[in-house]
């Protein structure tokens with residue numbers, strides 16, 4: 001499979017990046033051995049780039065897969081930390097749980113953050129810079145759904161990698177539209193940042209037009225890689241075949257998992273923590289409870305982890 005350099009980082013990732021959110025506890029919640037088998041299939045199949053996060057809680061299956069396959073892919077993680085101390089803990093947690101001495105990319109996890117993210121989270125950013133200087137983090141990045149933050153990241157000297165949201169439907173993009181995000185991505189590429197893209201299938205919404213959706217993001221100039229979530233070895237195989245140039249006619253396993261998140265009203269305590277958490281403003285208050293507008297939901301599952309009542313379920 002084709003590999004591309006991530007900007008000026010010296011890191012080279014396969015064009016297909018394994019997105020390690022959907023198989024974890026926020027979504028599919030596979031048992032550890034099954035989750036490990038999915039990551040192993042991806043690594044053995046030639047994928048050398050994994051994107052995970054502190055919030056995804058998927059370090060354990062990745063660690064097991066690294067041990068079992070003896071492969072060492074490029075690994076990106078991220079944290080919503082604001083302060084220096086919080087980010088330090090997040091990096092330590094990643095290194096310990098992945099059993100690594102250094103991690104390749106560590107992002108500010110800033111899905112819905114605004115343009116003040118670099119000042120509001122200056123402490124966390126300084127921590128990332130310090131760890132890079134000590135060789136514990138190879139590249140510092142930011143993951144974002146926002147056009148404005150993507151454009152701003154192009155101007156921030158210490159940011160090596162940018163991980164924005166972009167898909168053919170423009171679904172989930174904040175502070176602008178698809179064309180504006182394309183321009184912001186181009187600014188990052190021109191500034192020498194490594195760029196890889198998230199949510200090419202818009203959280204599953206575009207799964208019925210897989211080839212068009214994937215080809216759209218592959219055509220973005222300077223895009224080194226695209227992160228696709230995979231929850232089974234069948235999905236890994238499908239994606240691998242597609243990126244190797246075969247074009248299977250159907251994707252039954254992904255089509256079959258087209259599910260949606262819903263608030264179970266009887267369990268909901270009306271705290272509205274989910275409203276604050278949703279990066280896509282898809283949850284609002286309705287008669288004192290959280291309510292998910294399906295057409296705006298990206299099926300990221302972040303609200304699941306935020307709900308103290310376990311009232312948000314994948315159905």
Ligand code: SF4
Pocket residue numbers: 263267268269270271272273274275289290306307308309310311312
């Ligand atoms: S976080 Fe959970 S309990 Fe609170 S409003 Fe949302 S669904 Fe209800």
Ligand code: SF4
Pocket residue numbers: 261277278279280281282283292296297298299300301302303304
């Ligand atoms: S409601 Fe929001 S946080 Fe929850 S899965 Fe949908 S987009 Fe993600």
